[in-house]
Amino acid sequence: GENVEQHPSTLSVQEGDSAVIKCTYSDSASNYFPWYKQELGKRPQLIIDIRSNVGEKKDQRIAVTLNKTAKHFSLHITETQPEDSAVYFCAASGYALNFGKGTSLLVTP
């Protein structure tokens, strides 16, 4: 089945810096790539998603880029704030929806 690799597993940045999380997938038929944010003790919530016919999507401080040829996609958070601290999961959907193992992001003031 689909294998989704996510890096790094932990990321620490200073407030105001940018954060980048990268994911790779194996199934070339994958066509939907969501990102979920999970704050401590809470449920995962969708923050942004992209489909295979689009190369980049932006929503305020968050952007996602997709490279279908290389089979990787990335989450970019600019001007990070302490409330961005959370675990972020990428996922790739084709035959099934498979999640990466998560990145724990810590934004220090």
Add this chain to the structure above:
Amino acid sequence: EAQVTQNPRYLITVTGKKLTVTCSQNMNHEYMSWYRQDPGLGLRQIYYSMNVEVTDKGDVPEGYKVSRKEKRNFPLILESPSPNQTSLYFCASSPGTDYNSPLHFGNGTRLTVT
């Protein structure tokens, strides 16, 4: 309010004692799914359902059962729980009939099996 409701939030039980975790959604979603979350392993799918009376195995179905007798409900059944099923469980739903729509997660059920 549109939501996915799971019950209970916390459950401590003993090995072998059957239990059911309920999941209900009020958004008329077609697709529902169960995940377990373990440290370092991310979210792994247990079972999913694309419509009423249609269920399929996910990546880690062993030891679990589900049913989808009506659209809104998708209970997770552990017939004979074992300690390796100690985990955080999430139910989720989405409006599509496949994997290509955003998932709405419930608040989770933390299960401990002793």
